[in-house]
Amino acid sequence: PPPVLSVRGLSVRFLVPDQGRIAAVTDAHFDVAPGECLALIGESGCGKSVLASALLGLLPANAQTAGSAHLGDLDLLAADERTLARTVRGRRIGLIPQSPAAHLTPVRTIRSQTEETVAALTGVRGRASLRAAAEKAAARAAFPADHLDRYPHELSGGLAQRAATALALIGDAPLLLADEPTTGLDRDLVDHTVDELRRHVDAAGDRALLIITHDLAAAERIADRVAVMYAGRIVELADADAFFGTPGPRHPYSRGLLNALPDRAFTPIPGMPPELGTLPEGCAFAPRCDRATATCATLPPLTDTVACHHPVQAQPLAPVPEDVRA
Numbered sequence: 392p393p394p395v396l397s398v399r400g401l402s403v404r405f406l407v408p409d410q411g412r413i414a415a416v417t418d419a420h421f422d423v424a425p426g427e428c429l430a431l432i433g434e435s436g437c438g439k440s441v442l443a444s445a446l447l448g449l450l451p452a453n454a455q456t457a458g459s460a461h462l463g464d465l466d467l468l469a470a471d472e473r474t475l476a477r478t479v480r481g482r483r484i485g486l487i488p489q490s491p492a493a494h495l496t497p498v499r500t501i502r503s504q505t506e507e508t509v510a511a512l513t514g515v516r517g518r519a520s521l522r523a524a525a526e527k528a529a530a531r532a533a534f535p536a537d538h539l540d541r542y543p544h545e546l547s548g549g550l551a552q553r554a555a556t557a558l559a560l561i562g563d564a565p566l567l568l569a570d571e572p573t574t575g576l577d578r579d580l581v582d583h584t585v586d587e588l589r590r591h592v593d594a595a596g597d598r599a600l601l602i603i604t605h606d607l608a609a610a611e612r613i614a615d616r617v618a619v620m621y622a623g624r625i626v627e628l629a630d631a632d633a634f635f636g637t638p639g640p641r642h643p644y645s646r647g648l649l650n651a652l653p654d655r656a657f658t659p660i661p662g663m664p665p666e667l668g669t670l671p672e673g674c675a676f677a678p679r680c681d682r683a684t685a686t687c688a689t690l691p692p693l694t695d696t697v698a699c700h701h702p703v704q705a706q707p708l709a710p711v712p713e714d715v716r717a
């Protein structure tokens with residue numbers, strides 16, 4: 392079957408006075424297949440949310456895009472605002488935004504916003520039916536019924552997150568785009584949320600999920616494949632079992648991410664990500680990489696799913712030390 396989402400050569404540049412061109416996303420290339428959950432991971436500022444905003448046509452006016460992103464026959468990057476607003480957002484792409492509080496309407500209760508979304512996106516009609524459907528939607532996202540009459544400012548971050556998740560699932564959209572959907576949730580609720588997203592994808596044959604997350608445990612729990620982003624580029628695309636298990640990640644940056652985890656070696660990657668306004672010609676990770684050589688001054692293409700001149704060959708991560716595992 393054709394992919395639900397097919398991204399080809401997607402780049403986003405921001406034109407900023409005095410700073411020039413900020414290369415937030417460069418040449419992203421990936422598909423998300425029906426039934427698949429793809430996790431997009433990478434440090435803060437690497438371009439994950441900008442990529443998501445580009446797919447939804449939600450970039451600010453100073454952004455320039457290149458490439459294509461097909462959702463079925465529709466190129467999201469070429470679509471006009473009217474098409475995106477009327478047929479894409481909510482209906483064909485369900486979005487869980489990174490700052491849910493900012494996307495909820497401040498002057499209306501969660502119940503009223505949920506009922507309105509149910510009315511707009513489903514065939515449910517009538518007061519009692521809308522009320523019941525809204526309560527059901529809230530329950531799916533573990534949003535407590537006794538908080539439905541609250542306003543967004545009366546909610547904790549975790550509750551606003553759950554309200555946003557409830558709203559995003561209502562339209563049964565074929566593509567779910569979840570940008571940090573577990574922020575502010577404790578472990579049990581993280582598990583509940585990712586399991587609910589997984590169930591949503593599995594409930595019909597034509598659905599897929601692109602989940603952006605800092606939470607590698609959540610990524611491991613839900614993802615079929617992993618895309619690792621560094622300084623605006625996808626540097627590795629991997630099967631999740633191989634990535635989190637054996638043979639482990641192949642890009643030195645991906646290995647660094649996993650080795651920084653508390654339940655791993657707990658070794659942070661030295662140095663800082665580069666400024667996106669002044670990226671080097673070659674591999675952007677080379678200055679922080681212990682495998683870098685002179686060759687890395689030229690850009691490594693994404694060959695065989697890893698963009699690295701010196702990828703790690705089939706080598707499991709160092710075993711978790713006994714004292715940490717306990």
Ligand code: ATP
Binds near residue numbers: 407435442453
């Ligand atoms: P986080 O994990 O913290 O959410 P992220 O990977 O989602 O990070 P993005 O929000 O996608 O990061 O930002 C990528 C880069 O684009 C950042 O360097 C950011 O400063 C820059 N950026 C985002 N929006 C704009 C804008 N409107 N103008 C200029 N630069 C921008």
Ligand code: MG
Binds near residue numbers: 439440441570
């Ligand atoms: Mg982000």
